[in-house]
Amino acid sequence: MSQRPQSAEESSVGIVETQSVRLFDQDNPLVLASGAVVPEVDVAYETYGTLDETGSNAIFICHALTGDAHAAGRHRSEDHRPGWWDTMIGPGKPIDTDRFFVIADNLIGGCQGTTGPASTNPATGRPYGLDFPLLQIADFVTVHRALLDHLGVRRLLSVIGGSMGGMQALQWALSYPEQVGSAVIIAASSRLNAQNIAFSAVARESIMRDPGFAGGRYLETGTSPDTGLSIARMMAHITYQSGQGMDQKFGRRYQFGEDATRGFGVDFAVESYLDYQGRIFLSRFDALSYLYLTRVMDYFDPFAEEDAAQALAEAGSPCLVLSFDSDWRFDTTHSRAIVRALEQQRVPVSFREIRSPWGHDSFLLTIEDYHATVAAFLRRVSVAAAQGRRDRGGVR
């Protein structure tokens, strides 16, 4: 990290552009882990920083449920908000773009430039809707890897993600440890519990029971399940924050002055916040993607196979597992379970529970101990990788 305080501009990757590439097509279709086939896959991605001569400084960013390829910087100088992980990625930041080549993409099944259920099904000329095949975390990894091929990157210094992004980092490290120099798994889970599944189930029911959903054909009927998607998002926002954090931010404050207006409309500040979050979400997210991407997580269970971590242990790629003490959506027991499973097969794993009042959302925020831990880990694996290259060079 930088020695001196930086201005927002100095620590930003600046103006960036989302790229698009067709990674799979009729001649080379995407075969999913289930065996289902997606004939054409376009992928949106962004990169920051420069790949070094040895191709050894690449870091892959995996996004969570509602993220996208725009992880850092701004598309236009007048953009109010930067990419979703701009706190983490940039010159002098923990994922330091002065030192690392950073790649971020939008997930298959998503709705922000990568092929998903709202895309056109080449077989019918109509949107896939619910004909889009169910996905697994492993499929995300397959597409990420195809993007790496396209970019000419053979190996990653690290793969990093929070929440569902952490699941991808874990899966990638388990399945292709020779490609993954290290993994940072933040506020994630290797096995959702009943409550986790329950929250997503209610969210999906809210969307699918909305008359505007039209059996997933809403893009053709011209309707939209706005109510269902808004309710899902509002509910999710409660689970992304801690009770303590919500009390700090909103408490029992009224939105319109010192007194209650008393009615069923927005009155408390927390109601105004949720209403706003529910509304703005509609402009950037697709209801079908919400179904597909949440359902992926429910079935994720990479340690169901006993020797899942054996190859990773042999590769010796270190993992960093982080949780936040006030996160109750994926609480620390989830992270500990990952650590235990990795340790049992002697994968080198570091674990830290970070103190933060901000719940699950913490992984998106600037929390000193969190950022310092990620920065230190990346510095360590970066130094170790350089040392490894020198050692191998010396032998040759």
Add this chain to the structure above:
Amino acid sequence: MSQRPQSAEESSVGIVETQSVRLFDQDNPLVLASGAVVPEVDVAYETYGTLDETGSNAIFICHALTGDAHAAGRHRSEDHRPGWWDTMIGPGKPIDTDRFFVIADNLIGGCQGTTGPASTNPATGRPYGLDFPLLQIADFVTVHRALLDHLGVRRLLSVIGGSMGGMQALQWALSYPEQVGSAVIIAASSRLNAQNIAFSAVARESIMRDPGFAGGRYLETGTSPDTGLSIARMMAHITYQSGQGMDQKFGRRYQFGEDATRGFGVDFAVESYLDYQGRIFLSRFDALSYLYLTRVMDYFDPFAEEDAAQALAEAGSPCLVLSFDSDWRFDTTHSRAIVRALEQQRVPVSFREIRSPWGHDSFLLTIEDYHATVAAFLRRVSVAAAQGRRDRGGVR
């Protein structure tokens, strides 16, 4: 409590009937705390046990959000399920109907026999809908007191309730301590936090945004906000249980055999449970009542006035405050806040955090330490009341 194990039949109040009485009418309308007037109020209620000669053994049961007057026993011998608090009320049970005269009613604003927003507005001949006035916990107490007058009961040995029922018990004790010999306040809150308010806000939005809600006029349009109400109920059910309890009950078990069916329908057992809860709720609850009764809680803040507990302290009526360690809807900090507020004004208050894995729902369940604590408290206040009567008799 009974010395020997009892059969379900022996410990039941048996066959009971819900009574109905008009407690307020055009000549004697209900004036709410807000000043608004409800011209006619019918109240559904049940009683169990017998009022003793001195009229000193009456216990009032206040129900929670979705409860009703049918607290114990069965309406017909073939009923599958008894009243909602049959675990607590009956011969030899903590609220022992061999010793106490027990009264339970349905709340104003409710939908199970007592006047509420789905009732006919005498001024228009149409259902009230959203023209029904907003309620406060104090209004529930006003109606409970009118029922006591009707029954010829002047004073209560105790008033008892869980969750929103505990709010009523607290309010009653604070406002009319001379009428309340003691109060049992279980898994309640005197001041909802932002997260509590948020969950209810999303539930209400789910109902009000359902096209079937028709601005609250669904009883006239022949539509119904079934989707919105089901989603609200499903979400609520997650918050009534602990994560640990849900894992014990459901875990990641599949509903239809050992393997996943993989799709967006019900697959995990917890999804089947939520789906069922959402559906059966529609047959017994009204969407407007859900709005009114949840909103009451948001505004409840009885200790906002500094000397709120002064009269109660002077009356010296003891209070028992109970919480459950796995309840995160109204966690123990809520109960501790009540205890602190009462203690500050020297109200005699006992507090116990009960160990239970079942979350907020625990107050409805048979948990040995919980039941023993309630039974012991009622025995104590009952003995003390009898002693007080003897002392006063001796003086006369």
